[in-house]
Amino acid sequence: MTVAVQVRAILACALAVLWAFAQVPPADARDVATDRIGVNRVNLAWLSRADQERILKEIAASGITHVRLSLSRPVDKSIDALEIADRLGLKVLLEIQLGNKDYYPPGARPRTGFGRIWDVQRLSDLDLDLYRSQLRSALRRIDDMGIRIDAVEPGNEINYSAYNGDLVVYEKPGRRTPRNVSEVADRTAFGRGLDAYVGAVRITREELQATVHSREALLISAGLSDVGTSEADSRGMERLDPGEFISLLRERNIDALVDGYGIHLYPGRKDDAALARYVGTLLDFCRPEGEGKPCWVTEWGIANTAFSCPLDDRAREVAVRAVRRSFDELMDEGRLRAAFYYDWDTQAVYSVWRCGTLSPAGVAATKTGKVDAK
Numbered sequence: 001m002t003v004a005v006q007v008r009a010i011l012a013c014a015l016a017v018l019w020a021f022a023q024v025p026p027a028d029a030r031d032v033a034t035d036r037i038g039v040n041r042v043n044l045a046w047l048s049r050a051d052q053e054r055i056l057k058e059i060a061a062s063g064i065t066h067v068r069l070s071l072s073r074p075v076d077k078s079i080d081a082l083e084i085a086d087r088l089g090l091k092v093l094l095e096i097q098l099g100n101k102d103y104y105p106p107g108a109r110p111r112t113g114f115g116r117i118w119d120v121q122r123l124s125d126l127d128l129d130l131y132r133s134q135l136r137s138a139l140r141r142i143d144d145m146g147i148r149i150d151a152v153e154p155g156n157e158i159n160y161s162a163y164n165g166d167l168v169v170y171e172k173p174g175r176r177t178p179r180n181v182s183e184v185a186d187r188t189a190f191g192r193g194l195d196a197y198v199g200a201v202r203i204t205r206e207e208l209q210a211t212v213h214s215r216e217a218l219l220i221s222a223g224l225s226d227v228g229t230s231e232a233d234s235r236g237m238e239r240l241d242p243g244e245f246i247s248l249l250r251e252r253n254i255d256a257l258v259d260g261y262g263i264h265l266y267p268g269r270k271d272d273a274a275l276a277r278y279v280g281t282l283l284d285f286c287r288p289e290g291e292g293k294p295c296w297v298t299e300w301g302i303a304n305t306a307f308s309c310p311l312d313d314r315a316r317e318v319a320v321r322a323v324r325r326s327f328d329e330l331m332d333e334g335r336l337r338a339a340f341y342y343d344w345d346t347q348a349v350y351s352v353w354r355c356g357t358l359s360p361a362g363v364a365a366t367k368t369g370k371v372d373a374k
Contacts, residue, residue: 034337035331035336035337035338036066036091036093036150036151036296036337036338036339036340037065037066037338037339037340037366037367037368038064038065038066038067038068038091038093038338038339038340038341038366039059039064039066039067039068039340039341039342039343039344039352039362039365039366040067040068040298040299040340040341040342040343040344041055041056041059041067041068041069041343041344041345041346042068042069042070042072042095042346043070043072043346044056044069044070044077044078044081045070045072045073045074045075045077045078045080045081046077047077049077049080049084052077052080052081052084053084055344055345056081056084056085056088056090057088058353059088059090059344060088060089060090062358062362062366063366064090064366065089065090065091065368066090066091066092066093066150066338066340067085067090067091067092067093067340068092068093068094068095068153068298068299068340069081069082069085069092069093069094069095070094070095070096070097071094071095071096071097071138072097072100073097073100073101073102075134075138078138079138079141079142079145082094082142082147082149083145083147086145086146086147086148091150092149092150092151093150093151093152093153093220093296093298093338093340094149094151094152094153095153095155095156095223095298096135096152096153096154096155096204097156098121098123098126098154098155098156098158098163098197098200098222099120099121099163100134101121102130102134103121103126103127103130103131103134104121104125104126104127104130105125105127105130108121108122108125108127110122110165111161111165111166111168111169112169113162113169114169114170114171116169116173116235116236117161117162117169117235117237118162119165120161120162120163120164120165121165122164122165122166122189122193123158123164123165123166123192123193123194123196123197124165124166124189124190124192124193124196125165125196126193126196126197126199126200128196128199128200128203131200131203132203132207135203135204135207136207136210139207139208139210139211139214140211142211142213142214143211143212143213143214146213147213147214148213148214148217149208149213149214149217150217150218151217151218151219151220151259151296151338152204152208152214152217152218152219152220153219153220153221153222153223153262153296153298154197154200154201154204154219154221154222155197155200155221155222155223156222156223157222157223157224157225157264158193158197158222158224158245159224159225159239159240159241159242159245160224160225160227160232160237160238160239161237161238161239162225162237163225164193165193166186166189166190166192166193167184167185167190167237167238167239167240168184168185168186168237168238169236169237169238170236170237171236172236173233173234173235173236173237174233174234174236175233175236176233177229177232177233177236177237177238177239178238178239178240179229180240180241180244181240181244181248184238184240185238194248194249194252195252197222197249198249198252198253198254198257201219201221201254201257201258202257204219205219205257218259218260219257219258219259220258220259220260220261220262220296220298220338221246221249221254221258221260221261221262222262223262223263223264223296223297223298223299224242224245224246224261224262224263224264225239225242225264226242226263226264226265226266226267226282227239242263242282242285243284243285246261246285247285255292255293258293259293260293260294260295260296260337260338261285261286261293261294261295261296262295262296262298263282263283263286263295263296263297263298264297264298264299264300264342265278265279265282265283265297265299265300265323266299266300266301266302267279267302267319267323268302268303269302269303269315269316269319270319272318272322275319275322275323275326276322276325276326279323279326279327279330280326283295283297283330283335283336286330286335286336287335288333288334288335289334294334294335294336294337295330295335295336295337296336296337296338296339296340297327297336297338297339297340298338298340299340299341299342300323300339300340300341300342301341301342301343301347301350302316302319302320302323302350302361303316303349303350304316304349304350304359304361305349307348309354309355310355311354311355311359313354313359313360313361313362314360316359316361317359317360317361317364317374318374319361320361320364320365321364321371321372321373321374322373324339324364324365324367324371325370325371325372325373327339328370328371341362341365341366352365352366
C-alpha cells in the first residue's frame with residue numbers, strides 16, 4: 001500500500017468516526033441536571049393582558065430567566081400569560097391549581113374553612129377523567145401556540161388543610177393538631193385523596209408526553225408547606241410534615257412519575273447558622289438522582305415589612321444570601337435542583353419588586369450562580 005493510499009485510508013476512518021459521533025442524538029433533556037433559579041408570579045390569569053405583559057417584561061428585564069406561573073381559572077388568560085413569558089424567553093414552571101372546580105363533579109362540595117380560611121375542594125373528590133380532559137385541552141392549546149413548558153407542578157401545599165380539603169380546619173382554633181398521619185381526623189378520605197393525587201400526577205405525565213413542545217418537561221410533585229405544629233395549633237388547621245408526606249407518596253410509587261419533590265420554605269428572620277439549620281432540617285429527605293429524588297424549592301421567602309421608598313432592604317438581603325448559600329451547597333450535592341423566590345409583587349412583605357425596581361434582596365434571591373456573603 002502506497003503512502004498516499006495509507007493517508008487516504010486513515011482520513012476515511014477518521015471521517016467515519018466523526019460522522020458516527022455526529023449522528024449520536026443529543027442527551028435527553030431529562031438526563032441533563034440543570035439548576036434553576038427563578039421567581040414566582042402566580043395568578044396572572046386575574047389580570048388584564050396589558051398588566052400581564054408589563055409584569056413579565058419587568059421580570060425579564062431584571063435578568064430573571066425562570067418564572068413560576070399558574071394554570072388557574074380563567075384558563076384562557078393563564079395561557080395568555082404563558083404565551084407572553086415564552087415570547088420573552090422566560091422558562092416556565094407551571095403550577096396546576098388543583099382547586100379548579102372544573103376538575104370535580106358538579107355535586108362535590110368544598111370543605112369549609114369556617115370563614116377563617118377559604119373553603120377548598122377535597123382531593124378525594126378529584127375526578128380523574130375530568131382532570132384529564134381539562135388538562136389535555138389546555139396542553140393542546142399551549143402546544144398549538146408553540147410554547148415549551150420547562151416543568152410542571154400539579155398541586156400546591158397539599159400537606160396542609162389550606163389547600164387539601166381532606167385535612168380538617170377546626171371550627172375553633174387552639175387545640176392540638178396531628179403530629180403524624182395516624183392522628184389525621186379522616187384518614188380514610190385523606191388516603192383516597194393521596195391515591196387521587198398520584199393518579200393526577202400520572203395523567204399529567206401522560207398528557208405532557210403527548211405534546212410536541214413540552215414532552216420533555218420535568219414533573220415535580222406539589223410544593224409542600226413548611227407550616228410547623230405550633231402555627232398549625234394556633235390556626236386550628238391540620239398539616240403533616242413534608243418528610244412524612246413524601247413517604248406516603250413514595251408508598252404509592254410517586255418516584256416512578258416525578259423528577260423531583262416540591263417544597264416551600266419560609267424560615268423567618270434568623271441568624272446565618274439558624275437559617276442553615278432550618279434549610280438543612282427541612283430538606284433532609286432530598287436526595288441526588290440514583291439515591292432518591294432531588295427537591296425543588298418552588299416557593300421561598302423572607303419578609304421585609306418596610307414599605308417606604310427608597311427601600312431599606314439590608315437586613316433581608318443578609319438573610320436571603322444566607323439561605324442562598326445553603327441552597328448552593330445542596331445544589332452542589334445534587335439534592336436541590338431549583339429555587340423560586342416568592343414573591344414578585346403581590347405579597348407586600350415578601351415582594352421583591354419595590355419602588356419600581358428589583359430590590360437588593362431580590363437581586364440576591366434571583367441571581368444565577370453562587371451567592372457570596374457580601
